[in-house]
Amino acid sequence: MTNRDIAAVLREMALYYEMEGVAFKPAAYEAAADSIESSGLDAATLYEEGGRPALKKIPGVGEGISHHIEGLLKRGGFPEYRRLHKKYPIDVLTLTSIEDLGPKRAKVLYQKLKIKTLHDLERAATAGKIRTIPGFGVKTEEKFLKGIALKKSSHGRYLLGHILPIATKMEEELRRVSGVKHAVVAGSIRRRQETIGDIDILVTTSQPEKVMAVFVGFPEVAEVLEHGPTKTTVRLQNGCQADVRVIADESFGAALQYFTGSKEHNVVVRKMAIAKGLKLNEYGIWRGRKRLAAKTEEDVYKVLGLSAMPPEIRTASGEIEAAKKNRLPVLIPYGSVRGDLQTQTSWTDGEFSIAEMAAAAQALGLEYIAVTDHTRSLAMTGGLDEKKLWLQGREIDALNAKPSGFTILKGAEVNIMKDGSLDIDDEALKKLDVVGAAVHSHFKLSRAEQTARVIAAMKNPHLDVLFHPTGRIIGRREPIDLDIEAVIKAAKATGTAVEIDSYPDRSDLRDSHVRMAVELGVKLVIDTDAHATAHLKYLDLGVAIARRGWASTSDVLNTRPLAELLRWLRTPKNKRK
């Protein structure tokens, strides 16, 4: 039982208690779930080694919840969970993942219409039954259907940020199997697409059976679908499929090229081969029966007169023409971001103190972070006002006064109000090192209104970065309706940078928008939007988006050393370059 499994049960408990109308317990269970999920320590190991007292060292876990976790680990459950699950035998986690459907409504839906699953909900909504329940209307019914459709449209795809760590771990472990020469993840993961269909791993080895045995034995594997010496397919616990293909070492490059895709890219490349009287397949590039190249991707592309393109840009959208002319962009390298300019702390809805976030960032090799807690009008997070921002600044000054080789910048994630004004006054903003702003309300304005609102905000002389510009949350919330080209042009005109929010389900800006920004010469910032120390490692997911958008190091402000970054930030907006 992983931390994630435990957290899921605790979240379910929180929802049941909300259905019951119990006070304070929901928040306590929710807090414990968050804490366990983001804890670097494995709860099962902790319990094994130190019993319940060790579990209670996890913040938010006390007498009661530690007993429950013990029950989960030893017996797979506990009485209170069983009692509540029996009373509400519904898939409450899935149902409440639909927007505007919370525990109270889930309870009513079960009591009135016996709705237990998403499928039940869809049937009832389609049949017009939801609107018959008091307190529910036509709009609510439509909203549920929209929510279900949104969920379905992302079905079968997994977020890169969730799958990449698993795929990388498998790749590394297969590489350690004796006889293995290459083990490489190909497909959409190698291209770092924002969502992933499945995991494809290519292996060259002298001992295929051994590799396949190790593969099907991974703890993540739920079910073996195919088990052969050259191709084995499994389904993982999370539902994602994973393939291992064993290929001949002499054609590794051709296979890697073939299985990396994209499909569209490969179609164009194969057409080029045909035009030259050649044939390209996963075994090599051929003239008749003579194999001209296959060992490495570079060799294969070279036969076609192309320099090898980074996987992230193999989308058949200009990369082949650029490769032909030897004019490929030099993409920003992974690991080149020096500091994170969007982080939240326990001053608002983050889980850790400023000092803890800074220490974790420094441990990851970063040189600086900006603390950008929410501001006043985001009241539910305890958003900061001018006074609190000043107080927070004092804490930051004190931390920076200690020699550490690391710098904490003063910042904020300011709210953009409906009219485009910011919810913190200019005097206070002026004193901050980095001012970010974002839309957190009125998501449904018309395109014209929404665009005007965001552009108005960018005209503020103190706003440095537009945070997560479209506000989307993959699989959950549609982006705000924005004329993104107008916004990016306004960023250029006003000297405002735009953010790539690396947080896995945000990925905002997305690749195509980044490319537009790069082409227009707008500066980018890559941040994690970390609400916990464990989130800081997402930076490279943002670098992946930047690479998909053809960005170079010089396009991204926070690849600069601190002094250079500060020079840009302190330059009046109309003079920034």
Next chain:
DNA sequence: GCCGTTTTCGGCCCGACTGTTTTCAGTCG
């Protein structure tokens, strides 16, 4: 249910928005 050099008992983030209402519950973040 958790937490604590202001407390071992008494607090616990709260305002805006929406859709359903005839005064407000539920949800969001």
